[in-house]
Amino acid sequence: DVKVTQSSRYLVKRTGEKVFLECVQDMDHENMFWYRQDPGLGLRLIYFSYDVKMKEKGDIPEGYSVSREKKERFSLILESASTNQTSMYLCASSLMGGASTEAFFGQGTRLTVV
């Protein structure tokens, strides 16, 4: 079974803090993704990576950065957390990329910025 593990299920941070969300997958997948999900807005792609050290912006990259130093790990960084970044964050991985490939998701991190 593919496993995508996110480091925290719930997180509370203060405005202005630098926040790291970690995601690890154990199936040697090439592609990894970070999404955020807010009520009524579906899943929105923040960043994705198709190879180690490679990253591409998604639809809403502002206020975020990412790091992929190893194939199995993809980190999402909130440089200076703000209250409008309170959300559910979901990490995913896939062997191949694109909408026709199966993506596997982690359990999500519910981040609250106060």
Next chain:
Amino acid sequence: LAKTTQPISMDSYEGQEVNITCSHNNIATNDYITWYQQFPSQGPRFIIQGYKTKVTNEVASLFIPADRKSSTLSLPRVSLSDTAVYYCLVGASGYSSASKIIFGSGTRLSIRP
């Protein structure tokens, strides 16, 4: 990436068959149609994929007409546990910058007793 349109929400009752239709008028020759299911407080999970005609697995069936401009996800005899958001995705395999996977807002399906 082909744009998809699906209903925002649907309601049904236990034991009924539910059909969720997705429109994708600008689907390309290489594109597949993929559906995901998302339960509350969980990430989405892949449930079915097809290219043309009909695909069936233990969870659902997917009907795709000859022109492929729409598709219908069919859930037989739903139960309360089928209450979830269902996403329709249309696209092909991608590499490098084309490997992104975009989800829309999905269809929120509510099943009542």
